[in-house]
Amino acid sequence: MEKRWWHDSVVYQIYPRSFCDSNGDGIGDLQGIISKLDYLKNLGIDVIWLSPVYQSPMDDNGYDISDYQAIAPEFGTMDDMRELLDQANARGIRIVMDLVVNHTSDEHPWFVEAKQNPDSEYRDFYIWRDAGPNGEVPSDIDSIFGGSAWQWDEENQQYFFHLFSKRQPDLNWENPAVHNKVFEMMNWWIDQGIGGFRLDVIDLIGKEIDKGITGNGDRLHPLLQKMNQATFGDKDLLTVGETWGATPEIAKLYSNPERNELSMVFQFEHITLTWENGDKWQPKPLDLVEFKQVLTKWQVELKNEGWNSLFWNNHDLPRVVSKYGCDKEYRIKSAKMLATTLHFMKGTPYIYQGEEIGMTNVAFESIEQYQDIETLNFYKVKTGSGVSHEHMLNAIHENGRDNARTPMHWNHEAHGGFTQGTPWIEVNPNYPEINVAQALDDQYSIFYHYQQLIALRKAHPVIVYGDFIPLLESHPQVFAYERKDQDEHIVVINNFSSESIEIELPSHLANQGCTSLIANYEAIETLNTAMTLRPYESFAVKL
Numbered sequence: 439m440e441k442r443w444w445h446d447s448v449v450y451q452i453y454p455r456s457f458c459d460s461n462g463d464g465i466g467d468l469q470g471i472i473s474k475l476d477y478l479k480n481l482g483i484d485v486i487w488l489s490p491v492y493q494s495p496m497d498d499n500g501y502d503i504s505d506y507q508a509i510a511p512e513f514g515t516m517d518d519m520r521e522l523l524d525q526a527n528a529r530g531i532r533i534v535m536d537l538v539v540n541h542t543s544d545e546h547p548w549f550v551e552a553k554q555n556p557d558s559e560y561r562d563f564y565i566w567r568d569a570g571p572n573g574e575v576p577s578d579i580d581s582i583f584g585g586s587a588w589q590w591d592e593e594n595q596q597y598f599f600h601l602f603s604k605r606q607p608d609l610n611w612e613n614p615a616v617h618n619k620v621f622e623m624m625n626w627w628i629d630q631g632i633g634g635f636r637l638d639v640i641d642l643i644g645k646e647i648d649k650g651i652t653g654n655g656d657r658l659h660p661l662l663q664k665m666n667q668a669t670f671g672d673k674d675l676l677t678v679g680e681t682w683g684a685t686p687e688i689a690k691l692y693s694n695p696e697r698n699e700l701s702m703v704f705q706f707e708h709i710t711l712t713w714e715n716g717d718k719w720q721p722k723p724l725d726l727v728e729f730k731q732v733l734t735k736w737q738v739e740l741k742n743e744g745w746n747s748l749f750w751n752n753h754d755l756p757r758v759v760s761k762y763g764c765d766k767e768y769r770i771k772s773a774k775m776l777a778t779t780l781h782f783m784k785g786t787p788y789i790y791q792g793e794e795i796g797m798t799n800v801a802f803e804s805i806e807q808y809q810d811i812e813t814l815n816f817y818k819v820k821t822g823s824g825v826s827h828e829h830m831l832n833a834i835h836e837n838g839r840d841n842a843r844t845p846m847h848w849n850h851e852a853h854g855g856f857t858q859g860t861p862w863i864e865v866n867p868n869y870p871e872i873n874v875a876q877a878l879d880d881q882y883s884i885f886y887h888y889q890q891l892i893a894l895r896k897a898h899p900v901i902v903y904g905d906f907i908p909l910l911e912s913h914p915q916v917f918a919y920e921r922k923d924q925d926e927h928i929v930v931i932n933n934f935s936s937e938s939i940e941i942e943l944p945s946h947l948a949n950q951g952c953t954s955l956i957a958n959y960e961a962i963e964t965l966n967t968a969m970t971l972r973p974y975e976s977f978a979v980k981l
């Protein structure tokens with residue numbers, strides 16, 4: 439496999455609205471991010487994935503873009519953006535921009551023009567259809583945010599198509615003029631010195647709606663090859679696609695270097711295991727055996743072809759320590775255990791802001807305290823169809839997107855030091871105990887555990903390129919595996935439960951002296967046939 443710089447990189451995702459507010463307006467901004475670059479450098483990350491900072495009416499917090507080449511005033515100016523790029527690059531950190539081109543905002547000049555002037559060249563930038571004979575919607579495709587994907591436009595007496603909110607009309611990727619405009623814009627950003635793109639819901643751009651196809655259409659991969667050729671293909675950039683429907687077979691199509699598409703994709707198979715019938719508003723407990731099977735399958739399948747991205751959470755998902763660990767008594771132990779489980783796998787790890795200090799889900803008491811458009815839409819849709827208020831509040835607490843979007847906790851001062859003003863969304867009330875200042879002061883904190891994991895990845899090529907061999911596959915509480923190459927052999931063992939449990943190691947590993955690489959209790963110096971793991975105990979050793 440040809441080596442690439444992003445193979446041994448670790449990416450940190452920033453959701454700018456919630457990261458750090460420098461001017462007291464309650465909204466995080468670019469100067470806030472610049473002020474924390476030394477903190478990120480200290481953590482050891484190589485890349486920042488910046489969620490959208492472009493001009494936007496913020497119907498979906500910036501995933502609804504009205505000008506791809508301007509910065510939203512609440513985040514700063516293009517000069518601030520240039521300063522961020524310069525300051526990050528000076529510290530060896532690259533900035534990956536979020537590319538949202540499945541749709542624009544309804545305030546994008548293309549859509550404004552398309553709506554006002556049916557003869558304009560921009561009309562066909564979007565997807566318009568007539569109503570059925572009785573005024574019905576053209577098809578029964580649903581929006582991912584709830585309700586029909588078709589919105590009636592009174593002025594034009596036609597429906598337009600939107601897979602997200604009605605203020606996010608889908609671009610028509612069947613029109614080559616759209617490609618040219620998007621590619622031009624991407625090249626402009628590449629010229630600004632960015633490190634790559636995270637491609638928002640990219641599996642949807644090959645849609646053929648008259649055939650009822652939205653994700654993974656036949657048109658998708660040729661489109662990505664065209665994009666690659668017209669933009670980043672001959673540059674040394676990281677590109678990661680958000681692809682909810684990807685299987686390992688599909689992921690190879692995207693990420694096999696010979697196909698000239700993307701560096702890697704985010705797959706979500708492990709995430710949706712705790713959603714009953716694929717519905718995030720019906721959470722169900724984690725089955726660890728299934729979880730291991732899925733992650734092992736991805737590790738093995740992409741061994742020689744393609745590349746994995748590794749993540750537990752992002753701005754759309756609940757906080758990992760609340761989801762798969764324990765956010766009370768064993769918060770620190772379990773956060774470290776989850777970090778170790780992920781960071782020893784093969785692929786590029788992603789850390790979501792606040793994960794490195796063990797931030798938790800938030801349980802707001804009232805629906806009014808939530809801000810997310812998806813949460814609020816589904817609350818309405820579901821309670822309207824008979825689901826109880828209590829069920830929904832509970833499901834929102836489990837899986838809602840605002841769990842990840844409450845402001846970052848920098849210290850124990852008001853609003854966790856995120857802002858001098860009033861934050862756009864309330865801060866999680868646990869900030870006095872869980873914050874960056876506290877973490878930096880405590881040599882045993884989750885922060886330093888992440889710092890150590892990142893350093894280990896750089897020091898041991900086996901973590902980046904070695905084989906992944908699962909261990910104890912049917913154990914219901916332990917996630918264990920080996921990593922091996924010609925030079926090194928590492929064993930990683932993680933207890934996913936709050937109980938002490940016994941494990942039995944296979945004979946080829948047992949009764950051997952070893953070197954501890956990382957642990958969340960004491961260092962381990964020998965592996966024995968029978969071992970007792972304490973609650974959430976986790977370690978990696980080198981044989």
Ligand code: NOJ
Pocket residue numbers: 498501502538602638639680753754
């Ligand atoms: C996926 C993004 O991650 C999410 O936050 C957004 O709402 C949708 N795409 C629509 O852009």
